[in-house]
Amino acid sequence: MNGKKLISALAVIIAVNILVIAIAQEADAAVYRRGSSGTVVTQIQTKLRAWGYLSGNADGVFGAKTELAVKSFQRRNNLTADGVAGPATLAALGISAADTSSGSARSGDVNLLARLISAEARGEPYDGQVAVGAVVLNRIQHPSFPSTMSGVIYQTGAFTCLVDGQFDKPVAESAYKAASDALNGCDPSGGAIYYFNPKTATSAWIWSRPVLLEIGRHRFCA
Numbered sequence: 001m002n003g004k005k006l007i008s009a010l011a012v013i014i015a016v017n018i019l020v021i022a023i024a025q026e027a028d029a030a031v032y033r034r035g036s037s038g039t040v041v042t043q044i045q046t047k048l049r050a051w052g053y054l055s056g057n058a059d060g061v062f063g064a065k066t067e068l069a070v071k072s073f074q075r076r077n078n079l080t081a082d083g084v085a086g087p088a089t090l091a092a093l094g095i096s097a098a099d100t101s102s103g104s105a106r107s108g109d110v111n112l113l114a115r116l117i118s119a120e121a122r123g124e125p126y127d128g129q130v131a132v133g134a135v136v137l138n139r140i141q142h143p144s145f146p147s148t149m150s151g152v153i154y155q156t157g158a159f160t161c162l163v164d165g166q167f168d169k170p171v172a173e174s175a176y177k178a179a180s181d182a183l184n185g186c187d188p189s190g191g192a193i194y195y196f197n198p199k200t201a202t203s204a205w206i207w208s209r210p211v212l213l214e215i216g217r218h219r220f221c222a
Contacts, residue, residue: 032085035150036062038108040095044085047093048073056170060111063168109149110179111171113137116153117182118175119161121218128215129175131189133182135220138193145193189213192220 032041037060045058045066054069067083074081077092085093113133121132139145139152146152153159161167189195190212197217201207209221 030087030090032062032090034062034064034067034083035154036108037112037150041066041108043095044070044090044093047095059115059171060108061115063115065168109183110176112149112153113179113182114175115167115171116159116161117178118171119166119169120159121178121216122166122172122175124216124218126174126178127188128218129178130181130186131192131215131218131220132195133179134187134189135192135195137182138187138189138191142193188215189220192222194221195219196221 032044039060041062042058042060044062045054045060048054048066048069049056049058051073053073054066056065062085070085070089071081071083073079073093074083074089079089079092090096113136116136117129117133121129124132136149136152140147140149146155154162159167192212194206194209195218196203196206198207198219199217206221211219211221213220
C-alpha cells in the first residue's frame with residue numbers, strides 16, 4: 001500500500017514539474033528583449049512609432065533604439081522601465097497572446113541576419129555579403145559559439161558593428177537577399193567561422209587564423 005502511495009506521489013510531482021516547465025516556456029515565448037526578432041517585434045515597433053516613441057523603420061529586430069523606446073513607453077505607462085516587452089508591456093501596447101503566437105521565426109531570422117550583413121559588409125561584393133551571413137550560421141553549428149542567431153550576433157566582442165553604431169543604420173536591400181541565400185544553405189565562405197579586414201584588423205590573434213579565401217575586403221578564416 002505504501003509503495004502504491006509513493007508511486008502516486010511521484011506521479012503527481014512529475015506532472016506538476018511538467019506543468020511548471022510548460023508554463024515557464026510559455027512565459028518565455030511572450031517576452032521580447034534586445035536580440036529578439038520576428039513579426040511580434042515588428043508589431044511592437046509599429047505601435048511605438050505610431051505613438052512617437054520610436055523613429056525609423058519597423059524592421060522586426062529588437063535593437064538598442066527599440067529598447068530605449070520600450071523604456072520610454074514603460075515609464076509613461078507606470079510600468080517597470082526595464083526595456084523588456086513582457087506580458088504587462090505587451091498588454092499596454094495592445095498586443096494579445098494570440099498575436100504573439102503568430103510570430104514568424106523565419107522572418108525574424110532574415111531580418112536580424114540582414115541587419116548584421118548590412119552593417120558588416122555594406123558595399124562588399126554580393127558573395128561577400130552572403131559569406132558574412134554564412135559565418136554567423138556556421139558559428140551557430142560550432143560548439144565554441146552560442147547555438148542561436150541572436151546569441152551569436154549579440155555575443156560580446158563578436159562584431160564591431162554593434163559598438164560603432166553601424167548595426168542601427170538602415171539595412172541595404174541586398175542584405176535581405178544575402179540573408180535569405182545564407183539561410184537557404186549558400187556558403188561562399190567555405191565553412192569559415194571568422195572573417196576580418198586586413199586593412200583595419202589590429203588583433204594578432206585574428207591574423208593567426210588559417211585563411212580559407214578572400215572575398216572583397218574580407219579574409220574568411222577557419
